[in-house]
């Protein structure tokens with residue numbers, strides 16, 4: 668693990684190693700498996716882009732071959748009316764009525780994205796929705812939203828690596844880095 672990393676003029680320091688990440692991903696996958704109703708074959712929704720790496724490890728640890736995996740994107744765009752910013756889920760074309768849904772997210776910060784996503788999904792009448800996140804910043808919450816399953820609870824600092832980006836870069840990093848504060 669490199670000591671320091673410079674990205675777009677910002678300095679980052681090592682925070683979570685690849686080994687530690689895999690250990691917690693394994694733990695959280697076991698937790699989810701135990702929480703699922705017996706015989707359930709859930710629909711897993713990997714939220715792009717940030718969760719792609721976490722999802723790849725998580726679904727292998729979960730080990731439910733009957734579970735379908737779908738990739739969704741939560742897009743935001745400026746609405747044409749005075750309603751302002753509008754967000755919607757893209758890429759979810761199948762019927763989810765009566766299904767057990769597991770949302771796989773990279774990070775919950777304010778919780779606004781998570782709340783809106785769950786609200787949208789609930790309109791489609793799934794049997795259940797479970798929210799799994801790699802990282803949670805509980806002190807940043809603006810919604811009081813608490814994910815069902817969390818690999819790491821972290822302080823409200825900007826982090827990168829293992830799928831999380833800065834300006835589209837550094838998603839490839841095996842470890843997670845935190846911004847260096849002077």
Ligand code: 5GP
Pocket residue numbers: 717773774775776777778779780781824825826827831832833
């Ligand atoms: P929320 O709606 O919970 O405030 O924000 C969630 C989204 O903000 C995440 O999916 C992610 O794209 C972005 N985000 C929040 N905190 C961080 C961070 O520390 N690092 C990176 N790379 N993205 C973050």
